[in-house]
Structures are given as structure tokens and as C-alpha cells.
Amino acid sequence: MRADARKNRDQLLAVAGVVVAEQGADASLRDIARRADVALPTLYRHFPTREALLDALLRESFDGLAQRAVALEASDPPEDALVTWLRDCVAVAREYRGVTELMAAAIEDTGSALHASCVAMRAAGTRLLARAQAEGAARADLDGTELFALVAALAWLGDQGAFAPRADHLFAVVADAVLTGGTDRGAGAERR
Missing domain, CATH: 1.10.357.10 (Tetracycline Repressor, domain 2)
Incomplete structure (x- = not known):
């Protein structure tokens, strides 16, 4: 995995941990992507579901x-x-x-x-x-x-x-x- 892709994935996971702890398992994926400062398609590239x-x-x-x-x-x-x-x-x-x-x-x-x-x-x-x-x-x-x-x-x-x-x-x-x-x-x- 490229360094920038790894960085995005790690950032998404870090942010997802915070957002899911706050909002629960049904937290908005759009909110996770926004807080991680990546586009929604980037989130879906790493995590299709x-x-x-x-x-x-x-x-x-x-x-x-x-x-x-x-x-x-x-x-x-x-x-x-x-x-x-x-x-x-x-x-x-x-x-x-x-x-x-x-x-x-x-x-x-x-x-x-x-x-x-x-x-x-x-x-x-x-x-x-x-x-x-x-x-x-x-x-x-x-x-x-x-x-x-x-x-x-x-x-x-x-x-x-x-x-x-x-x-x-x-x-x-x-x-x-x-x-x-x-x-x-x-x-x-x-x-x-």
C-alpha cells in the first residue's frame, strides 16, 4: 500500500474510533470521512461497507x-x-x-x-x-x-x-x- 493510502486508512480508522464511540455503530460514514479530511470515495476504497x-x-x-x-x-x-x-x-x-x-x-x-x-x-x-x-x-x-x-x-x-x-x-x-x-x-x- 502506498504511503499516502496507508496514511488515509490510518486516519480513517482513528477518526472512526472516535465517531463510533460518540455516535454508535450507525455513525454517519460521511461524517467519518469529513472529520478524517478525506473524500467519501476514499473511505469506500478502503472500507467498501x-x-x-x-x-x-x-x-x-x-x-x-x-x-x-x-x-x-x-x-x-x-x-x-x-x-x-x-x-x-x-x-x-x-x-x-x-x-x-x-x-x-x-x-x-x-x-x-x-x-x-x-x-x-x-x-x-x-x-x-x-x-x-x-x-x-x-x-x-x-x-x-x-x-x-x-x-x-x-x-x-x-x-x-x-x-x-x-x-x-x-x-x-x-x-x-x-x-x-x-x-x-x-x-x-x-x-x-
Whole structure:
């Protein structure tokens, strides 16, 4: 890729991150191009669809979550690794308002530009869940798809004005429900 094309692509991604965080996943592509100081056709040359732009924006974060799962697996007890990873996933999903609906749809749609990233993220969580289950630290009746659904649900709660103040407390409640052997293991979140 030419240097000027790379610069435009990087600028579009940087601006898209800000605009999507402000306006949500349905943010105006025209606004993104305008703020990035490029023509709309330039945006479409790099990202032919909104989904392609969101995939490029989210892929780095999702790949980072997969790598984070590997690091947590190697360094933390199974229940701590799982809760820490869940918290990180919810934070990434909440960073860009409205992306949880796209994630939920993309996991089943093999034609989606977001599909591979979502599948990799779900696989990372599934490994952490299976490890915690093997140690008796997590409920045996959950699978990776349900864990992915819990991430989406918790991220959605944070996007809702009425529920956002309770999101950390609700995260702790859900984390405690996923884990076996006692309560408040998902704590660390301030109760409100």
C-alpha cells in the first residue's frame, strides 16, 4: 500500500474510533470521512461497507482479547482468568456503542466481515471457560456461545442509560453466577 493510502486508512480508522464511540455503530460514514479530511470515495476504497470499517476497527481489540486470554491462562487461576477476561470483553464491547448487536449477528453469519474476529474471541473465552469448568470453578452447564451471549448482554446493559449506573454491580452478579463455590468472586466492581 502506498504511503499516502496507508496514511488515509490510518486516519480513517482513528477518526472512526472516535465517531463510533460518540455516535454508535450507525455513525454517519460521511461524517467519518469529513472529520478524517478525506473524500467519501476514499473511505469506500478502503472500507467498501460499514461492516468492513467496523471489522477493521474492532479486529485489533478482538485479537487483543484472544491474546489476553492466552496470557491469563498462563498466569492466573482459572476463575480469576475467566472473570478478568469477561470484564475486558465487556469493556471493549462497550467502547463502541451499539456494536453488541452487530457482534451477536456476526457470530452466526459466516459472510459477515466481523465473523472471524467474533469467532476467535468466542473461542478464546470458551478455552478459559473450559479450563475453569475442568477445575470445578465454573458452572458445567455453560458453553462458549452462552458465555459470548453474556458478554453481549452485559455490554448492552452499559449502553442503556437507565441501567448503566448498575452495570458494574450486574457484572459482579453475573460473574458470581457463572462461577461455582461461593459469592463475590466476580467482585472488585463497586456496588451501587
